[in-house]
Structure formats: structure tokens, C-alpha cells
Amino acid sequence: MAEEFNPEEVKKACESYVKKKGALAFGLANVETLERIAPPGCGPLSMLPKTKSVLCVGVGGGTRGSWAADAKTLAYIGDTETMAYRIAYGLAFYIEAKFGYRSIFVPPDMNPEKGARVPMQSLKLHAEVAGIGARSMAGDILLHPEFGMMYYASVFTEMELPPDEPMADNPCPHPSCVTLYEQSGQTPCMRFCPVECLSGSIGEDGKVEEMNFDAHACAEMSQQYEAIPSVLLDTLDAKDPIERGMALHGPENQVIWYKLSIGAGELLSLCYECMRVCPITQTAPMANPVARGAGMRQKVVEAEAAARVEHEAEQNGVKGG
């Protein structure tokens, strides 16, 4: 007789799975609610028509060290969002393998046909409705009272599980931000935004009254993909050859090409002719995978130990003599 399907137990099993994989938060969003809020064609059903549940995971943002680093270093280190996708990817397989329901994992992406920065699926909306984040004054970045800023990913499944509720309270604005706002008319996120893309007001109840986010200004600075077509158009427009060259080869814009070339495949640092002719690389006993597979490592370790013993004996003999 088949094991009885217990949605609460299954939900716990899924939560346990993602937390073992490193997720900090887990919740389920109500599919109907999502369909009602998302713009037409942007809800879960547009992607997996028989979606019954939307499972959301949240992973931690940067380490304390990365927050202490300068922004350039932070950009170099990269964020932890890929960890969220990996976990969601695993969860989708886990559900299919364990429970037999079709599932897809939902990474972030843009829907270019829908408009400016319209996502394929709003992971933010999923997480908010699933109760693992609430919109902040900082351009609606989700915040969690326990985990702060997280990166999110979702899984759509045809398995029906009980949804969660949105968070009862919004941690934003923090009391200290309210105090600063009362003193200066600005919260810290407004005040220190390098492109002044945030504004708004806090009501007498200490809650966000209005939040304005100039997403275009934010993206101008932080989203290089926005710059690429502009760089190319500026290059075409530039009349001065130096200006034209700098539009493409300027050190800042070279980052764009660098990132693109990484995405373009194996054309980066993969010559390795230097290593092909390097005697160390070519003769090191464990460099050869065949040698590694044949248990050579153990033999080398034993041979080295024997040589050491012999050498020490020789040394002792000299001393003794």
C-alpha cells in the first residue's frame, strides 16, 4: 500500500532539504495570490500551467567580511544568489524524485517582451507572499528580521502543499532609521545612495508611508548590462577617434568585455602553452590523472618516506662515524 501523502510532512521534508543545502529561510507562496498580483502573463501559471505550489528559498547575502570590503571588492567577489538557484534546482529534482510531481526551478531573468526590468517571475513577490521577506525603503529590497537581506529562488511544482502567510510585521524601517528620518528627513539608505535614487516618507506610526525608487538611476550605476548598448551607440556616435576608442577600450568599459568574454566560453586564459611546456607540470608524479587513478600517489608517498628514512640513516651514520 502506498505511503499516505501528508502535505505538512512533505513541506517539512522540503524545508529540511533546503536548509541542509544552506538555505536560511523557506516558505510557500499562495499561487492564487501570486496570480492576482503579478501582471498578466507573469504569474506561475504562465510558466507551469498546473502549478499548485510555489516554494521559496532564501540564502544569506554577503559575509561580514564582504560587507566591510569596498564596493569594488564586493562586485569582484560576486553575490551569493547562485547558491539560491543551486538549492532551488536541487529542490525541484528532490520533489520529482521523492514525491513524483513535476517541478521547475525558477531563477531570476528578465522578460524582454514585457518592458523595462520586468522579470520573468518576480522572486521578490514569491518570497514576500511566502512570508520570508518584506519590502523595504531601499527600493523594495526584501528584508527579514532574522536574516537581513537574502537572495531568493523559487520552485514551481504540481504538488499541492499548504501555503504560508506574508510576514505579520515589516522590519523596515528600523527604529534608528525612523529617528534619523525624523531628524533629517532621510533614512540611511536614502542618504547614502550614490545616485539619489531613493526617496519617500515615514508616517507618524513609524511605518513606510511612501517609497519612491528611481530604478533607472539605480541600474545606470549598478547594472552594467544596461550600459552595453549605450556604450556601443556612443561608440557609433563618437566623431573623435580617441573618444570612439575609449568608449570601447576605456578601463571601466573593459570590465564589460571581460565579463562578456567569460560568458562567451573558453576563450579566456585557456591557452596554457606555458604549462604545456613546463617541466614541473609535465613531470610531477601526480599531475597525470592516469597516475592518480592507478594508485601512484600511495606508491610515491611510500617511496618518499623510504628515501627520507634512508637519508636520515645516512646522516646519523656520518655523525656517528
Added chain:
Amino acid sequence: MAYGVTQQMIDTYGETVFKLSLNKQTRRGDAVRLLDFEAIEAARAETGLTDEEIAERIGLLPEQVSVVRVFTERKHHKIDQHRRIFHLGGGKRWKKEEYSNPVERLHIRKEAMMIREALNFNPELAQRYIEKGYWINETLNGYLLEHAINTPDATAIIHPGGDLTYKEFKTQVDQLTIGLMELGLGKSDIVAVQLPNILDFIVSYFAITAFGGVMQTIHMPYRDADIEFLLGHSKARAVICLPAFKEFPTADVMLGMKEKLGSLEHVITIGNNASEGAVALESLKIEGEPNIGNPPVGSDPFLLLYTSGTTSNPKGVPLTYQNMIGNARLSVPEFHMTASDRNISAAPFSHLYGLYNFHVALCAGATNILLPAFSPPDLARTIEETKATTVFLGPPHAASMINAGLMEAHDFSSVRFSMFSGSACPPQLLETYRSNIPGTKIGQLWGMTETAGATYCRDDGAEDIPLRSAGPAAPGNEVRIVSGEDGAPLPAGTEGDLQVRGSSVFPGYLDNPEANADAFTEDGWFKSGDLAIIDDDGNLTLTGRTKDVISRGGVKFNPADIEDLIIQHPKVEQAAMVPMPDPVLGEKACCFVTLLGEEKVTLDELCSLLDDKKISKNKWPERLEIIDEMPLTPTRKVIKRRLIEKL
């Protein structure tokens, strides 16, 4: 355009689409978290719409909205905002007032780019100068800052108004820098200066160059026509001058230039008061430290000097720090200049020579003594009073002091070294000068506006070398003599065309392609236009000007020797020979003279003199013109072009 979209549609609907899209987002309250669907719907009426929703709202096709939106986003997009990321984090917080976009901060006006575009160095030579250390990253104000920090109380300037320490000097420069920047002047803007060797000149010079500007000098004797040409050619944005000089209403003339020339924006006169339309220099001295967004670097142009124009209109010579300050730095050990030296220049700062020796002293951290205007008594008195140790002067300065008996009358014993340049140096004059200062060293320097200090004597050679030559090439420079016929290098001891190449040589004339085409050989040698001889030890002796050469029936001769003989005639004060056209011989020589007295001289008398001196007949003048005044440059070179015009 796609989908029937027109530019007019983009203009009409662009901003509306931009605002309705996710480019601009507004949230009131916390509607999503509270599942307040009514509020969510209301919010979606304002912003955050997809193209389809916008299309529905404003009556376009979704595809048309996409086109309109993309072009409007493009209009708004600034591609260099990401630079701000480099100024964030790591304990720093965003401070708008501390950030400036490098594209804006380092912007140089299109007009100001003209002088930068004139810097056309030979790349191979430039690489060599950098590798050898002739060119480094040094600037005028870099030296000032260094001395103001390391030896703040050392005397930088001695001038008739008193002494100025390096720290005090830096303060004055900072103040004027702020004022000039507040006028809107910036990197590579040209600021002309027509001032004598006074403190205001030097403070202006440093202030102009502190913010990356370029100082153009105008010689004090220049009047309306010269000034108009120079300011018009350089497109200077500002001029700093006296309110008036002797009978010349300088400020009024400059204000007239401002009206006449579109490029001249500011007339700045020294002192506290200025006539209407002008700015008082003192009013531009503002307390504080200048915030210079685009500071000068070693490769920048900082000086624009003009040739004296003996053969054509004056030519603009842009010089970089690496040219000029490098030349001075490399001269310091050659002259054994140290911080304890007190240096005086008899030459005007409007001229390369005056600035050159000021720079040498600056690089050494020495004291510069200012002589506002040369007069024999003033120079002699100042040397004595200030105990000057190094003197840079020209033969006429020395001759006038000697003739007036001033060298015996004043104490010159502090002078350890004197350098002569500027015109032909008669050995007897130098010998007399040297004999008046026991133990002193003397030398000759040869340079041009285009070359800075190209060659000069060192003090380790034979005693007679400084009497007859301008020494070997300066560090970083090379000199050679070539045939005027085919440009082939000539052996030592042979007279020919002098060419110079090196780290101090200018990069080409400003906006003068014709002159540039003729100025350099393909391998970077500058054709000086001088005739010279270089001896076996590399010592250079000038013999005349190539352009003065007269070709009589194809037989060329340098008239300098003939002129020297003619001025020995008791009736002649000055003499200059120029070619005059001849239908048979091509050219013949015409001699212009000024007279010492009332008694006139004849052509026969001059020819008789030359005959007595055994000068071949083909070099004799065949026409004589007696004139009242010889046309001279401020550096007392005969402007032969003007004489030819008289023929």
C-alpha cells in the same frame, strides 16, 4: 523606424512611458504584505507597468511602447555612473560633495585642446627620454609644494618688496589659483602675462600652472599690433598685465582686445583697483587651498612662448614640463646649484632664458632674486645687496655694467658663477667680466625658444672654452652640424647648419603646419636656423644664421663676419646685411646701418674698409641704406625681415 514609430511619437509619449514603466517605482504603505488588493491595483495605476499595460493605457501598440521606451531610456542613460561604485564601501560612505565624475572633472575645453594637439613628439625619442629619466612626472608646482613642505622657511624669492619663504610663496600662489579658477579657467586654458620681472609675474605663473593652465608670455615692449597677433593666435582666455606701462595704456589696449578677439574673456590688472571691464589681481587672491580636480602632470603643456620673429611672424612654441622643467632639473648638478644659492636673472621672464634659470634655481630649492627691469646700476646694486651667487645674463648686460664702471664700484665677490646667453658673446667682453670677479666661473649657454637650454659650458673644461663657445649639449640633448646643401653630417671644426635633438626640444609650433613641416628632419632633429661649428670635444660655437645667408650668383656667404667688420667703421653703430633680388645674380648684398653721429658713411667707404681687411669682393655690400633705428626684437636681435621689406 520600427512599427511605425516616429521621432515625434518618441518625443510625445517618451516621458510618460518612462514614468509608467518599472523605471520609476512608487509604493504607498505595505499593500502586498498586507494583501490589500485594492491598494495594489491603485498603485499599479501609477508606475511599474509592463509595456502591454502602458500600451493599453495610452493608446499605442505594446511593440510601439517598447520602441518609445527604449529610446527614452537611452536619452536618460548615463553610461559612466558605475564609476561611483569605486568610491563606496570599505568604511567609506557616499558623500556627494567628495565625488566628481572623472569625465566631467577631467574635461578640457575644445579650444584648450588646440595646444595639446600641438604636442607632436617623436614617439621613439619620447620613449628614450622616459627610459633615460630625462622625462619624469614633475611640475612647477610640484617643486613648490616639495619645498614648501621640506624647507618652508627657506627663502624662495627676494624682490624689491621683501623676501618670501617657500611657505609664504605657496600661500600666495594658492590664493590666486582659487581666484583664477573661480573665473572659470581650467586645464590647458591659455593665460597671457605681460609683466616685468616682479613678484606678481611669478605668483601668476605658478597660479596659472597650478590648475593646469598654460602661461603665454608677452614681452614688455610689445604694443597693439604685436599683442593683437599674439593673443589672437594663442586664443588666450585671460591676460594679466599692468594697468599701464610708461606711456602705454596696457589695460585699455587689452580691454580693446577683449572686444576685438572673441577668445579673450578676462583682463586682469595688478593691484587692488581695476578699470571698468577689468579685474584687479588682488581681488582674485582668496584665502584657502584650491581644489584642483584636474591637476597638471609632467606631460602637460604649461608654457606658450613665441619666437621673436626675426624672419617671419612670431611662432607659438608650446613647452611641456618634461621639456622645460626636465631641462632645468638636469642642469642643476651641471651648475652645482644648491639650495644655498641665490640666483638672479638679468633677462626678462617673458623670454625663455629668464624662465630657464628661474626653473634651475627652483629645482635646486635655491632663492630666486627678482630684478623688475634691467638697468646696469640696478643689476650691480642688487647683486651686491643680495649677495647673489649665480647670475644669468647676456653680453649687453655685462658690457653696460663694465662700461659704466659698475663692476669695480660694487662688490661682486659673492658671485661664484655667471652664465651668458642671448646674443653673440665677444671673448674680450667675457674675459673682462671674469677678471672683475676673481675666482668666479663663467659659461655660455646656447638655447632657443624651441630648444630651452640646448648646450652650455661646464666648469670642468679649459678656461678658454667659455670665452669662445657655448659648451657641449645639455644632458638629454644632442647637437650636430650638417651641410646646408644635402643635410649630411659634417666633421668637427666645419661650419654648417646647426641641428639639435633632445628631451628639451619643443614638440612643434602651435597651429603652424607650414613651419612644422620645415622645422624637423625625419629622425627628429630640429633645424635651428643657426650656423655653427662644433669642435672635437663637442663644444659649440655659433657663427651666424642660415636664413641670413646671401647667395650671390650661387656663391653663398654668411654676412655675420662682414657685419662685424662694418661696425668697426668709426661712423657706424649697427650693421645688418640682407639679400636683395638681382635679375642677373639672383641675390646681392644690401647693407643697412645706423650711425654713431651725424656724419654719413658711404658705400665706398665701407667697401674700402672691407678691401683693407682682405674680404673678397663677392661679399661686399652693393647697396647701402642708412636708417635711424635698427628693428630689434626684445632680445636685441635684428629683425632682418623688416629690413628686407624696406627694399
